[in-house]
Each structure stands twice: as C-alpha cells, then as structure tokens.
Amino acid sequence: MTYVMSDLHGYYEKYKKMLDTISFSDEDELYILGDVVDRGPQSAELLLDMSMRSNVYPILGNHDMIASILLKKLCVKIEEDTHTALADDSVLRMLAAWQLDGGQATIESFKKLSPDDREALIDYFEEFVPYEVIEVSGRKFLLVHGGIPLGKRHIPLEKQETADLISERPDYGLRYYEGITLVTGHTPTAVIDPEYRGRIFHKNGHLAIDCGAGFGLPLGCIRLEDFREFYVE
Ligand SMILES: [Mn+2]
Structure with missing residues (x-):
C-alpha cells in the first residue's frame, strides 16, 4: 500500500505511532512531503529512522x-x-x-x-527530491511540499523552480490539472478552511495533508489506494 504524510517537524513519536497505526511493513511505501525537521524535539531521531528505511521516500520542504x-x-x-x-x-x-x-x-x-x-x-x-509523480490504482498524483504557482502550471515539472515547489501556497479552490491530484503539505488545512482543522483536505483535485502536527494538532496520513485517512494525536 502507498501512504503519504507531511510536516512531521521533529515529532518522532507521532511518526512512530502512525507507522504502528497503519501497520507499516516492508511491502508498503511511504512518501513524506517535507518539513521533517524544526520545531519538535526529535528531528535527528526522525531523520535517522527514515534514512534506514528503503521504502520511505523524502520530498523536500522549505x-x-x-x-x-x-x-x-x-x-x-x-x-x-x-x-x-x-x-x-x-x-x-x-x-x-x-x-x-x-x-x-x-x-x-x-x-x-x-x-x-x-x-x-x-x-x-541529498535524497530529498523537489517533487514526485506516482500512479496508484490507475490514478496519478503529483506530490510536492508547497505547490505549483497557478500561472506556471503549464511549465514542465522538471523546469519548475525548487523555491516555488517548496514554498508555494496553492489556491485550494481551483483544480490545477485534469486527471492528476495535487498532493501538498506546507499549508496547514486549518488555514485552507477552518472546517478541516486537524483533518486532511480532499477537494477540487487537491489533497492537502499538513493537519498541523507541528503546532500540536494531529498528524494525518492518507492511503492512496482507497483514500483512507489515519490520524494520531
Ligand atoms: Mn513548509
């Protein structure tokens, strides 16, 4: 199964709890959409754990x-x-x-x-990449920490500026791509819509998955095969 989480911000205990919650195994894959470090107390422990797993893929955050x-x-x-x-x-x-x-x-x-x-x-x-495009159960996903500037969405991904990809705040009211879901962290879902505070935002071709774990809110994780959502406090 394919899992995505984001903005762990040094909260190693929440990450470990989430791996238990989803029963993460060697058969699974996990994409972490950046902002692994800062704020929380255990950035180094978290990075060490991630670096020892060949099925955890880091994407770069600001x-x-x-x-x-x-x-x-x-x-x-x-x-x-x-x-x-x-x-x-x-x-x-x-x-x-x-x-x-x-x-x-x-x-x-x-x-x-x-x-x-x-x-x-x-x-x-060095293994943190600026974005990743994956296909799961016949659906395409663009995984990126910040997003793509609306006016630059027709520029090929490999020509996008890393600075944009890691710090953009997309317009979550607009669909960016036909047939591709844009999966982003960086912007806490409570900022997108207060109704989604502490929960994953899934609407308009967007999946916003930073539920605010770095600010005392739950850590969210989504399984892309069936869009099942998981949360740990
Ligand atoms: Mn960020």
Missing part, C-alpha cells in the same frame, strides 16, 4: 532545505574549528532567522549525535 544548508556549515565549524564557515553576513542572517523558526530545536537534536551520524544525516538530505 525547512529541510534551510536546515541542510546550515547544518552543513555548523558541522564544518564544530569539526574543523574554523570560523570561516559562518563568517558570511548573509549566512548569519539566515541562521538567526532559522533559529527563530524552529531551527534551534534541530540544532539541539543534532548536538546529541555522533559526528558520523551527523555526517550521515547531512548526506541524507
């Missing part, structure tokens, strides 16, 4: 992108004791903004890792 850039620089600093890695003003500004946006929790969880594990996780970020 938080993962910033974290991967900055962790690379921080780890160089820790290991080689060089200040050049962080000396650049724009990097320092980026670091300050990230720390305020949940990044400090990620730094704390990385501090507990061995240097080898740190390096392995920094390498693992």
Whole structure:
C-alpha cells in the first residue's frame, strides 16, 4: 500500500505511532512531503529512522532545505574549528532567522549525535527530491511540499523552480490539472478552511495533508489506494 504524510517537524513519536497505526511493513511505501525537521524535539531521531528505511521516500520542504544548508556549515565549524564557515553576513542572517523558526530545536537534536551520524544525516538530505509523480490504482498524483504557482502550471515539472515547489501556497479552490491530484503539505488545512482543522483536505483535485502536527494538532496520513485517512494525536 502507498501512504503519504507531511510536516512531521521533529515529532518522532507521532511518526512512530502512525507507522504502528497503519501497520507499516516492508511491502508498503511511504512518501513524506517535507518539513521533517524544526520545531519538535526529535528531528535527528526522525531523520535517522527514515534514512534506514528503503521504502520511505523524502520530498523536500522549505525547512529541510534551510536546515541542510546550515547544518552543513555548523558541522564544518564544530569539526574543523574554523570560523570561516559562518563568517558570511548573509549566512548569519539566515541562521538567526532559522533559529527563530524552529531551527534551534534541530540544532539541539543534532548536538546529541555522533559526528558520523551527523555526517550521515547531512548526506541524507541529498535524497530529498523537489517533487514526485506516482500512479496508484490507475490514478496519478503529483506530490510536492508547497505547490505549483497557478500561472506556471503549464511549465514542465522538471523546469519548475525548487523555491516555488517548496514554498508555494496553492489556491485550494481551483483544480490545477485534469486527471492528476495535487498532493501538498506546507499549508496547514486549518488555514485552507477552518472546517478541516486537524483533518486532511480532499477537494477540487487537491489533497492537502499538513493537519498541523507541528503546532500540536494531529498528524494525518492518507492511503492512496482507497483514500483512507489515519490520524494520531
Ligand atoms: Mn513548509
């Protein structure tokens, strides 16, 4: 079976609970639509678990992108004791903004890792792809963290800007593609429509699956074969 979840934001316990809830096995596949890190307390544990499973496929989120850039620089600093890695003003500004946006929790969880594990996780970020198109039970799905800008939806996917794909907020009232469901995280469903607070939004050719697990709301997961929804608190 094929499962999709998103915006785990360092909540490793919710992720483990969800894997139990769906009885996730080696025969199944799981796509995680980005923002694995930041805010929650266990970003590193979560990444380590994901990296050891060959049937879990990570898609890049805006938080993962910033974290991967900055962790690379921080780890160089820790290991080689060089200040050049962080000396650049724009990097320092980026670091300050990230720390305020949940990044400090990620730094704390990385501090507990061995240097080898740190390096392995920094390498693992390279496996995060900007989007994925899959077919399940004869239906097509475009999986992406943010979305596609409405005015650019006719541009081939491989020519889309990564910055758009990871940070766009689609118009959930409009169908983007005939015959393809757009599956997105990034925008909590409560923001799309308060009626869907803490629940998956499935309408107008959209599946929005960030139920707000990073903000104390449930983690949602959907099985694409039959659209069955699963939730853990
Ligand atoms: Mn996001």
